[in-house]
Amino acid sequence: MRNGKPTQTTPSNSDTIQARSGRRRRRPVAQLLSVLVTAVLTAATATPALAVFNGSRADSDDYAWAVRVQLAYPEGVASCTGSLIKEDTVVTAAHCIRNNGRSPSAIDVTFHYGQKRDQYTIGVARAVPMPHYDPALIKDDIALLFLQSAVSEPTIGLASTPAPVGAEVTVAGFGCTGDPFKAVEPCDAPRRLIETQLTTVPSASCPDIAGPWQFCTYSPYTSANRGDSGGPVIWSDHGEQKLVGVTNAIELPPAPAYLNLSASIPYELDWIRATAGLR
Template sequence: MRTRIPTHTTARNGEGMRTRSARRRLAAPLLSALFAAALTAATAAPALAVYNGSRADSDEYAWAVKVELAYPEGVASCTGSLIAEDTVVTAAHCISNNGRSPSAIAVTFHYGQQRSEYTIGVARAVPMPRYDPARIKDDIALLFLQSAVDEPTIGLASTPAPVGAEVTVAGYGCTGDPFNPAVPCDPAGRLVETRLTTVPTEACPDIAGPWQFCTYSPHTSANRGDSGGPVIWSDHGDQKLVGVTNAIELPPAPAYLNLSASVPYELDWIRTTAGLR
């Protein structure tokens, strides 16, 4: 059985914290340093997030948020995307740590930009009802903000990205190599993005159904704290949210295979729960 790293991060007294699921998924920095996606782990590097990524254009990602969750062990962080004036989509594993819910959740817009940064509390967090952490199944959730915001939103893809398509992943997670657990998490001070390629589902051994898809790169990856972050695909020139970062496959899988929740697969639930037309 292979081990995989969730993409959210957790911090406890300044250090990453590990937990194991029934399938031995590594959930390091999921709270104060939650990896992005079922991706929850730690890393280090320059002042960027996403391993081997580059700083994202803040104007293009005004809908991207940093999600912070208060747990008894500490504060965890994930990434999310604004899909309506009061609704953010993220990963379900971010709001459920070993079956527990956080005592408080807040999202920050324009994180790292002193003049425009602000934080809004979350009134209600709703995981997909069929979420199964053991299989990383339906690992998607909605956060309903305490008040509406005047920010652009990201559109939802209705069809999956084909195999071989280039997608963009963005997040506020750790910046070091996720394959090196000895490296401490160096959280990004600003949003970081990178580009991956969709590959056949069989390439990711931990994918067990159509609720997820697999992406690959030989040199870049999502990381801890990127959990819940956007996977964007340009469909006929229109940027759409096609996935939500969940996890990465660890050795002996080849570097770097990322698992993402499929937005088209969850689209009916998202629209109905969020009250979208």
């Protein structure tokens, strides 16, 4: 996911989870974060991507606002996941649109991905990362994509308060379905959106969280994976489903399986509202 390389639609050996340097780890035993973007494809040896390890197919009616994000880089086409928060605005991860300091030459988003009759794609007119985005810290890893035209799809509401520790949240995405701890396994092309449930845990549980801009979730058997970067983390706040986070990265072994890092929507809410023109 993080570290700047989206999901690819052509095969390549670079379709591996990218590990971040361990210099900022709070626990020396934890090998650091893997980015949750599917790596940018190179010439001709990788494989495309599926979604969420040990998840289940999401109900398309519940996720009409979820999009697959395709990004054109010189090495090939990469992909992430995103959420429609306004008729012309999608939120995703900043590392999807900033690959080693570079920006993609073109970005498209696809609604109802995998549903033959309903699927359609719209170009992105402008991509704006959070101004203080810092890939080294995975800080403020959120970006907004402004579509070339508005759509009539439903939008997902934004949470104004963080999910408490112990809360169950839902993660969804178009990333790989294999075990993220086994990056050598093939990553088949995504067919539909996949979801899974994780539990929020104290931030100290994730050695790579360096500030309040992120929160940590855990499961012993399921996780986000490459290509899920930018995807929704949803929490039911008083019975209403809200976007509480954006998938950023995972901790690599020997961290306990599976620790996911997500950018906090409540923490970035003022910037998102002001930049997207939301009231």
